[in-house]
Amino acid sequence: MTGTVLSKAKPMKRPEDEPTGPGPTRSERISALAQQHGALVTLVVAVIAASLSFDTFLTGDNLENMAVSSAFLAVVALGMTFVIITGGIDLSVGSLFALGGVLAAWGSQYGTAVALLLPLAVCGLIGLVNGLLIARSRLAPFIVTLAAMLGARGILLSITDEGSKTYLVDKDSFFATLGQGKLLGVGAPVWITLGLFVAGAVVLRRSRFGQYVYAVGGNEDAAALMGAPVARTKVTVYTISGLCAGLAGALNAAWLVSGVTILGSGMELEAISAVVIGGTLLTGGFGFISGSLVGVLLLKVIQNVINQIGSLDSAYQQVVSGAFLALVVIAQTWLGRRRRVL
Template sequence: MTTTLEPAAGPTTDAQATRERIASLLQSYGAAIVLVILLVLGSIAFPTFATGSNFANVLTQSSFLLIVGAGMTFVILTGGIDLSVGSVFALGGVLAAFGSTYGIVGALLFPLIVCGAIGAVQGLLVAYAGMAPFIVTLAGLLGVRGLVLAATDGGSTTPLISDPAVVNLGQGAVFGIHWPVFIAIVVVVVGSVLLARTRGGQSVLAVGGSESASTLMGLPVARVKFSVYVVSGLCAGLAGALNAAYSSSGVPTVGVGLELNAISAVVIGGTLLVGGRGNLVGTVAGVLLLSVIQNLINQVGSLNSSVQAVVSGAFLAIVVIIQTVLSRTQRL
């Protein structure tokens, strides 16, 4: 009688599981790891880098992008994209300046209502009319920028903010940290809780993972997709209002290219462009990483400003390639 010995499956399975865990950790926390490395290297190379004032400046400049990036994270998690956030950001700043004549409530409420409504219109077109997010939000980018120019006489007028309470919202600080940083932290915490602890947040991840499966599960796919564009519009409007308070004016030309920075930060932070996987903690790391890279380039001083765009673009391309490899590793 011949006995056939089957090869042991245990070691292979264990090795595969280990590779998947490592790939998942690198995908989720790779940006944070690189950020720590850059902070250490920057502190060694540049004496002026590791100072309280410089770090405070990095945090302040990051806060506006982080708020926009938080909204963008929700959109990308569903497999969508929002190219209009840069223009909505500028509109939020202009509306905040106009609304500041009614105090801090007007400076915040006016841009939130209008920018939230813009997000709602885009969400309706994407979720219920079945239009492509790229086309809808590209139209939003152009159309909203047109509204900004129309409201400021073709961009030649910059509405100023004279209300001290509104200005303090942007320029006021606690222990050297400006208020927009604390507001950005609140946005991230609230968003993280919504994603991780609520049915709506889980629905966002499910829709991004598979719309067809989500439909079979009875999830309100259209409503989820609609809601994330509203969130994105609200976040962009809030960030624009805070930026206007910080600069004491609603500059109509700000926000050009902000949508690309936001998308870059979200993707660098580990959120998949196809949706279904990611979190706001990763977006925080991605935003800070981009800001630190920019700050390090400024520390060098002799480099042309175009170097920043080249470095950011190359870094994003590398991250997307790595994410693709890691995703394939987890599916093997």
């Protein structure tokens, strides 16, 4: 009887046992670092140059004014970062910022809770509607948020009698303290903004929702195939954007102790500029929360330097900011193509 010879079974190879391809080249690493940290390097150079050129740049009052004024734009840019990473855009944040400020000033007469919750509820609801129309009805984000921008501005004019009525905040109220109070010599809005950015960074980098945000921005069809809730993610990011704009407006009203109706015009463009300058791609799928904060600070430093010069009109701020944004987008496009070629 001839016995069968059983061959010795070979152990199954695990994926991690397979040889991996070569790591990123030096050129790829340099391109990635430039894309991620270029704005920070530029900010450091700009601060050093400004401090050497102007004696008043590094004074306590000037730094405090820049920090507080940056805080409101930074909160708006925080929400915009989530939107742009998904490949969307939100043009309504400037109007929501102004609307949130007026609603907060009006609601402050009924207490701090109303002053904060009212703008959050209204602006968050508008953001939710934007998200539903974009995600569920598949309408273009540009058109939907443009309509929301006009609608929010119309609501603002309606409740302020075409801008002729200005609601004031009691200077002795706790709500005013949120805007004008200080902790360790730093304005309360700055601390609130830093806390929001830390929370936003944790959500974007460490949560499943953050993974969905990047996945939707990278390739929406692929994200849907791997089980990501594409529509829900889009609705959420536009809601976050609306909430951030409303909160920024409320904090600004507390700082100014009034709801100024003319604010927020063009703020959506500033927020988009800050996010893109900070390294987030307009095409989606790539971006950083910290980069958006650096982008805001860089814009404010440029504006402050122009004010320090004194002989230049404020219109030059827009010219310089626009030119700088164009250079950043060109650099991002070039770096992205270089990384793909390499």
